[in-house]
Amino acid sequence: MELYLTRHFGKPEAKTLAGYEKLGGFRTARKALTMKPEEIVAQVKAANLRGRGGAGFPAGVKWGFLPDNGRPRYLVVNADEGEPGTFKDRRLMEQDPFQLLEGILITCHAIRAKTAYIYVRGELITAARTLDAAIEEMRAKRYLGQRCMGTPVELDIFVHRGAGAYICGEETALLNSLEGKRGEPRLKPPFPAVAGAFADPTIVNNVETISAVPHIIEKGGAWFAGLGVEGDGGVRIFGVSGHVRKPGLYERPVGYNLRQLILEDCGGIRGGNQLKGVIPGGSSTPVLLPSEIDVPLSIAGLQAAGTMIGSAAIIVFDETTCVVRAMWRLARFYHHESCGQCTPCRDGCGWIEDILTRIENGRGTRADLETLEKTARGMSGTTICPLADACSMPTLAFLRKFRSEFEEHIEKQACPHGNRFVAPWEVK
Amino acid sequence: MTWNPAPRIEEKLEKILKAYPDKRAACLPALFLAQDELGWVPDDVMVWVSEKLGMPKSQVEGVATFYTMFNKKQVGKYHLELCTNISCSLCGAEQVLHALEDELGIKVKQTTEDGMFTLHEVECLATCGMGPAMQVGEVIYEELTPEKVPAIIAELRKKG
Numbered sequence: 091m092e093l094y095l096t097r098h099f100g101k102p103e104a105k106t107l108a109g110y111e112k113l114g115g116f117r118t119a120r121k122a123l124t125m126k127p128e129e130i131v132a133q134v135k136a137a138n139l140r141g142r143g144g145a146g147f148p149a150g151v152k153w154g155f156l157p158d159n160g161r162p163r164y165l166v167v168n169a170d171e172g173e174p175g176t177f178k179d180r181r182l183m184e185q186d187p188f189q190l191l192e193g194i195l196i197t198c199h200a201i202r203a204k205t206a207y208i209y210v211r212g213e214l215i216t217a218a219r220t221l222d223a224a225i226e227e228m229r230a231k232r233y234l235g236q237r238c239m240g241t242p243v244e245l246d247i248f249v250h251r252g253a254g255a256y257i258c259g260e261e262t263a264l265l266n267s268l269e270g271k272r273g274e275p276r277l278k279p280p281f282p283a284v285a286g287a288f289a290d291p292t293i294v295n296n297v298e299t300i301s302a303v304p305h306i307i308e309k310g311g312a313w314f315a316g317l318g319v320e321g322d323g324g325v326r327i328f329g330v331s332g333h334v335r336k337p338g339l340y341e342r343p344v345g346y347n348l349r350q351l352i353l354e355d356c357g358g359i360r361g362g363n364q365l366k367g368v369i370p371g372g373s374s375t376p377v378l379l380p381s382e383i384d385v386p387l388s389i390a391g392l393q394a395a396g397t398m399i400g401s402a403a404i405i406v407f408d409e410t411t412c413v414v415r416a417m418w419r420l421a422r423f424y425h426h427e428s429c430g431q432c433t434p435c436r437d438g439c440g441w442i443e444d445i446l447t448r449i450e451n452g453r454g455t456r457a458d459l460e461t462l463e464k465t466a467r468g469m470s471g472t473t474i475c476p477l478a479d480a481c482s483m484p485t486l487a488f489l490r491k492f493r494s495e496f497e498e499h500i501e502k503q504a505c506p507h508g509n510r511f512v513a514p515w516e517v518k
Numbered sequence: 519m520t521w522n523p524a525p526r527i528e529e530k531l532e533k534i535l536k537a538y539p540d541k542r543a544a545c546l547p548a549l550f551l552a553q554d555e556l557g558w559v560p561d562d563v564m565v566w567v568s569e570k571l572g573m574p575k576s577q578v579e580g581v582a583t584f585y586t587m588f589n590k591k592q593v594g595k596y597h598l599e600l601c602t603n604i605s606c607s608l609c610g611a612e613q614v615l616h617a618l619e620d621e622l623g624i625k626v627k628q629t630t631e632d633g634m635f636t637l638h639e640v641e642c643l644a645t646c647g648m649g650p651a652m653q654v655g656e657v658i659y660e661e662l663t664p665e666k667v668p669a670i671i672a673e674l675r676k677k678g
Binding site (some may be wrong): 162171172173174175176177179180207211212213214215216219248250251252253254255256267268269270271272273288329330331332333337338339369373403405407411416419420423426427429510511512 | 537538539540542543544545546547549550571573580581584585586587588599602603604605607608609610611612640641642643644645646647648649653656658
């Protein structure tokens with residue numbers, strides 16, 4: 091299969107402006123800067139490009155929400171990649187920084203923004219440095235500034251580093267963080283398109299979303315749409331981690347079969363072990379049983395399977411895994427990352443962690459399972475942002491699909507895996 | 519008391535301020551500038567940031583304490599940050615953590631007596647296909663095993 095988003099991975103020359111241009115880079119930007127902004131938006135709409143960060147909102151539609159009120163407009167690229175299991179944006183920035191920057195150039199022309207910020211997760215230092223160097227090269231060559239590439243288009247791009255807060259991946263928390271505040275999500279409305287960064291109209295898009303834009307403009311929206319499925323176009327980068335023989339990033343068309351990806355492309359399960367479960371879209375998405383993975387990797391496909399494609403981060407675990415410990419670790423993560431604004435999230439994530447700690451350590455009771463379920467249900471949909479749901483959804487799914495393992499922990503008053511993520515006697 | 523950094527730091531901050539329509543937006547970059555120099559963000563840095571950016575000090579402190587990457591206490595020369603989130607733990611991060619604790623003679627969240635190493639668990643480092651992963655400053659170690667730990671620590675000790 092031909093690669094688009096990852097085609098320059100492993101080619102060091104792509105990291106310099108001259109090298110990227112030799113590989114055909116910036117030809118599309120040159121063309122796009124002479125197009126009318128409306129034409130670009132129309133192509134992206136026709137491409138059915140859905141947001142790659144997790145929410146899956148159609149990018150072209152989002153761009154259409156900007157009001158015409160004469161205020162400055164901003165593009166903010168969400169590079170706060172932090173959803174456990176997700177590792178595509180780091181590689182997109184480190185391996186092909188100019189693809190993203192070309193996408194930003196085209197997008198900013200399309201939405202008439204003169205300033206773009208790339209909000210890079212604080213931990214991703216190499217990605218931030220790579221982008222900074224690439225932006226400097228573009229400035230020096232006047233690909234940025236008052237007259238980008240000799241056209242009347244004006245643009246500058248800045249890298250803004252986060253500082254270690256998962257919640258800043260939520261777009262309004264990210265905007266607060268960009269403004270130098272605590273990364274606490276805002277109430278919506280107003281949506282960022284109306285009042286975003288510095289209270290001005292702002293579009294927030296994921297790194298992979300923007301990296302797809304040059305390909306859409308080069309080959310056309312209809313071409314991109316045709317690669318995927320109805321209403322959900324193009325290719326995506328699936329990050330597979332856990333107990334497969336060949337973990338890594340796999341660029342595949344939207345709608346590709348999950349089972350085929352895991353059992354064939356990734357070489358199946360390590361050591362010939364039995365598959366136990368698959369978290370298909372990052373740690374917040376409900377787990378699938380082995381019998382449920384024959385599904386198309388699209389927004390609708392996974393929705394029909396009762397879960398979500400999220401950030402396309404596929405976490406695979408085999409029969410040696412303790413699911414109580416796995417969920418306990420996730421609950422600990424969400425408890426740590428809750429910003430603390432909303433009581434159901436601040437306390438609920440903590441309760442879930444506490445109860446799971448008890449069960450995993452052999453002190454759980456039958457009533458704990460009921461409390462766990464009640465707490466998780468009570469959190470859902472009651473908070474400013476979806477972090478509470480991100481903890482509640484996997485908890486409920488693990489509990490429902492692996493109930494007997496939770497009960498075994500309680501009956502034996504011990505973790506059958508010896509308080510380990512993976513039982514050592516079965517690791518191959 | 520306010521921090522009194524070298525002129526080049528002040529220059530860097532001036533350059534950063536140009537990126538934003540509101541200077542308060544430089545709060546995180548300013549704290550990073552200080553931490554890169556000092557290894558942590560002591561009280562006088564908060565005063566410096568509040569004076570430079572025209573924010574109340576309490577607000578700067580609120581920001582600094584919200585984000586885990588700002589060290590509110592001094593850390594060792596090498597700050598070992600091991601991911602123990604789901605993908606890394608599925609591949610043995612808990613065992614790597616124990617190996618690090620044994621090798622360094624400290625528990626997680628502690629610093630060695632010689633001030634060389636601080637050990638922390640961190641959340642997902644976004645390199646899940648190559649786990650277990652550990653970040654030390656700007657260097658990332660991937661596909662760790664307990665067996666690889668002594669050599670990594672020995673190499674850092676040698677570098678001093």
